[in-house]
Amino acid sequence: MFKGGWTGKILRVDLTREKHAVQDLDGEVARSFMGGRGLAVKILWDELKPGTDPLSPENKLILATGPLTGFALPSSGKLVVASKSPLTGGYGDGNIGTRASYQMKKAGYDAIVVEGRAKEPVVLVVEDSEIKLEKADDLWGKDTYTVQDELEEKHGKEAGILMVGPGAEKLIRFGVVISEKGRAGGRPGIGTVMASKNLKAVVIKGTKEIPAYNREELRELAAEGYKEIKASANYDFWVRQGTMATIEWSQENSVLPSYNFREGWFERADEISGTTMEKVYKVAQKGCPFCNMQCGNICEIKEGPYKGWRVEIDYENIAMLGSNLGIGSMDWAMTLNLYADLQGIDTITLGSVLAFTAELVEKRMLPEDKLGLKLRWGDGEAMLQLAELIAERKGFGEKLGEGVKALSKALGGEWFAMHIKGLEISAYDCHAAPGMALAFATSPIGAHHKDAWFIAWELKIGRDVISKEKVDRLLEMQRIRGGLFEAAVACRLPWIELGFSLEWYPKYLKAATGLDFTLKELYEMADRIYDLIRCFWAREHGGWSREMDYPPERWFKEPLTRGPLAGSKLSKEAYDKLLSWYYEARGWDSRGLPRKSTLRERGLGYVAEQLEAQGMKLEE
Amino acid sequence: MPRLRFIGRLREILGSELELEASSPITLSQILEKLPQEARRLILAEDGRLRVIVLVNEKPAQGLSQVIKPSDVVRFVPIVSGG
Ligand code: SF4
Numbered sequence: 258m259f260k261g262g263w264t265g266k267i268l269r270v271d272l273t274r275e276k277h278a279v280q281d282l283d284g285e286v287a288r289s290f291m292g293g294r295g296l297a298v299k300i301l302w303d304e305l306k307p308g309t310d311p312l313s314p315e316n317k318l319i320l321a322t323g324p325l326t327g328f329a330l331p332s333s334g335k336l337v338v339a340s341k342s343p344l345t346g347g348y349g350d351g352n353i354g355t356r357a358s359y360q361m362k363k364a365g366y367d368a369i370v371v372e373g374r375a376k377e378p379v380v381l382v383v384e385d386s387e388i389k390l391e392k393a394d395d396l397w398g399k400d401t402y403t404v405q406d407e408l409e410e411k412h413g414k415e416a417g418i419l420m421v422g423p424g425a426e427k428l429i430r431f432g433v434v435i436s437e438k439g440r441a442g443g444r445p446g447i448g449t450v451m452a453s454k455n456l457k458a459v460v461i462k463g464t465k466e467i468p469a470y471n472r473e474e475l476r477e478l479a480a481e482g483y484k485e486i487k488a489s490a491n492y493d494f495w496v497r498q499g500t501m502a503t504i505e506w507s508q509e510n511s512v513l514p515s516y517n518f519r520e521g522w523f524e525r526a527d528e529i530s531g532t533t534m535e536k537v538y539k540v541a542q543k544g545c546p547f548c549n550m551q552c553g554n555i556c557e558i559k560e561g562p563y564k565g566w567r568v569e570i571d572y573e574n575i576a577m578l579g580s581n582l583g584i585g586s587m588d589w590a591m592t593l594n595l596y597a598d599l600q601g602i603d604t605i606t607l608g609s610v611l612a613f614t615a616e617l618v619e620k621r622m623l624p625e626d627k628l629g630l631k632l633r634w635g636d637g638e639a640m641l642q643l644a645e646l647i648a649e650r651k652g653f654g655e656k657l658g659e660g661v662k663a664l665s666k667a668l669g670g671e672w673f674a675m676h677i678k679g680l681e682i683s684a685y686d687c688h689a690a691p692g693m694a695l696a697f698a699t700s701p702i703g704a705h706h707k708d709a710w711f712i713a714w715e716l717k718i719g720r721d722v723i724s725k726e727k728v729d730r731l732l733e734m735q736r737i738r739g740g741l742f743e744a745a746v747a748c749r750l751p752w753i754e755l756g757f758s759l760e761w762y763p764k765y766l767k768a769a770t771g772l773d774f775t776l777k778e779l780y781e782m783a784d785r786i787y788d789l790i791r792c793f794w795a796r797e798h799g800g801w802s803r804e805m806d807y808p809p810e811r812w813f814k815e816p817l818t819r820g821p822l823a824g825s826k827l828s829k830e831a832y833d834k835l836l837s838w839y840y841e842a843r844g845w846d847s848r849g850l851p852r853k854s855t856l857r858e859r860g861l862g863y864v865a866e867q868l869e870a871q872g873m874k875l876e877e
Numbered sequence: 878m879p880r881l882r883f884i885g886r887l888r889e890i891l892g893s894e895l896e897l898e899a900s901s902p903i904t905l906s907q908i909l910e911k912l913p914q915e916a917r918r919l920i921l922a923e924d925g926r927l928r929v930i931v932l933v934n935e936k937p938a939q940g941l942s943q944v945i946k947p948s949d950v951v952r953f954v955p956i957v958s959g960g
Pocket of ligand 1: 334354543544548549550552748749750751
């Protein structure tokens with residue numbers, strides 16, 4: 258049935274029984290959910306028993322590519338990692354630019370689904386149809402740079418390698434999956450799920466040719482696409498600074514999170530900017546496979562305990578581990594970034610946990626003797642010490658490893674606990690950005706920028722505009738970023754940063770798969786995926802209420818005091834209006850649950866029936 | 878004298894702020910004509926579409942024919958995403 262694009266096979270691995278099987282990918286599922294996130298949520302919905310403990314052997318770890326993955330096309334070297342999240346209790350995923358993406362396709366699989374728990378630490382080795390579990394006692398406990406080196410030495414430089422770090426092994430709730438020294442994905446604890454299965458790493462090598470419907474046309478289209486990207490007016494600047502240019506951007510627009518999102522403007526932003534990085538720290542460039550606009554900034558740390566180490570940095574990490582902690586030192590922000598990467602823990606959540614703790618201390622809600630150290634804003638050394646306690650789950654670090662939501666429930670301060678649905682907010686302050694706040698709050702994995710980046714569009718529409726048009730634009734953006742790019746599994750940055758036309762993607766899909774997809778159909782697919790993810794959350798949480806789609810109280814309660822927008826804060830009334838319009842536009846009811854008619858329209862009638870069979874009442 | 882503010886690549890070319898020699902109102906497109914070619918290419922696509930967000934006193938510009946007053950601050954904001 259498949260004419261190309263997909264391999265048509267899913268590798269299933271059961272670590273408890275030490276068995277594997279190859280399953281056919283259902284053609285209808287591929288057409289309706291495509292791959293990546295779409296395929297992942299479909300599998301989780303169909304196969305996971307409601308209420309499954311995310312860290313139990315029954316949870317499933319899904320590594321999924323899409324029909325464009327593995328072809329030499331602009332930025333198609335990514336894969337999605339997904340599971341039920343131990344941090345949020347809902348659906349969680351993330352994408353990683355890694356050789357494992359094309360190696361999986363070359364080995365003959367669209368996805369690998371892992372369940373069960375190995376008796377002792379193992380590495381799953383996939384070489385075409387040969388599947389092995391190798392002992393990993395010698396790798397367990399080792400940092401992700403060392404493991405990358407050792408596995409590369411054993412399996413070769415071209416091998417696709419995904420792994421967890423020691424932090425995830427200790428079941429910190431925000432462990433990520435790491436590849437190739439610092440490429441991280443799966444913020445909602447997908448690395449923790451992998452570690453809970455005693456799976457230290459997955460190594461993938463393939464020798465097959467990925468099937469393509471029209472290889473010649475694909476090659477020609479790709480060449481044209483690459484040319485268009487390279488001709489972009491902003492190309493050189495992008496390659497020089499990548500996402501780090503956003504520090505200056507966010508500062509100018511008062512959205513640079515500072516002091517636990519108390520402010521959107523930081524007095525020492527220049528010291529952690531893309532320009533400073535370029536002048537002082539950048540030593541090399543890195544990118545994902547098949548990308549001709551590589552944005553990985555490899556920098557060398559100049560001072561501190563990790564002096565001389567190299568780390569790949571980007572905007573989110575430096576903002577969350579710099580300005581959001583009051584740190585105006587690139588060396589310390591990079592040191593914290595490196596430490597998180599070595600330990601395999603999420604940099605954004607780490608930044609939020611450290612900031613929340615600093616504020617608890619400042620507000621005298623957490624005595625320093627309980628914490629075991631003196632913690633002040635801007636003190637990189639103390640922040641690193643605390644990060645070490647978290648990664649090692651020592652002393653008070655044990656509690657911090659549960660994330661901001663759990664912490665605030667235990668210690669108070671929920672109004673300044675900067676998370677939504679349990680996932681800590683990425684690096685955009687929203688005191689003066691109601692549309693961006695809505696985007697974070699309705700992002701399908703919790704407050705992550707992948708689906709939610711709306712801020713530039715909001716500036717274009719007008720930040721204080723409260724209108725249905727704004728909500729419609731947000732939906733459009735979610736359909737593109739969270740739907741098209743996450744299901745086809747391609748990098749969104751050529752489109753956003755360099756204006757690469759979306760019209761390329763239906764052409765690529767046609768040449769790869771032989772199937773005609775219009776952009777409109779791709780957006781319908783995106784809506785189907787969003788609906789199913791929302792239903793998955795509702796099923797796992799036993800219902801829904803609109804409070805789950807609210808940003809933290811801080812943005813409503815406490816205005817900015819610094820920068821050109823001092824005095825700004827969100828209005829609850831305006832936010833509620835936007836949220837209601839959002840639900841309406843999605844065909845969801847006033848609680849935020851998809852209506853039965855909406856689900857039927859998207860071919861998800863069975864989902865409605867299953868939710869109702871569990872006692873959830875859905876509106877027609 | 879409208880003030881123009883730039884960030885990113887535009888700041889590298891033009892500096893972070895530029896005060897225009899214009900004592901009477903001037904349109905946005907007249908302002909763009911005064912900028913060097915390299916900067917114009919970053920702001921305007923060949924088909925005349927704006928490639929960046931233009932904010933006049935923090936409000937979105939209403940098009941290239943918008944009249945800019947001597948007291949206005951015009952910001953040119955590239956569309957970036959940070960990841
Ligand atoms: S633009 Fe950056 S993130 Fe996207 S594929 Fe290229 S290197 Fe990877």
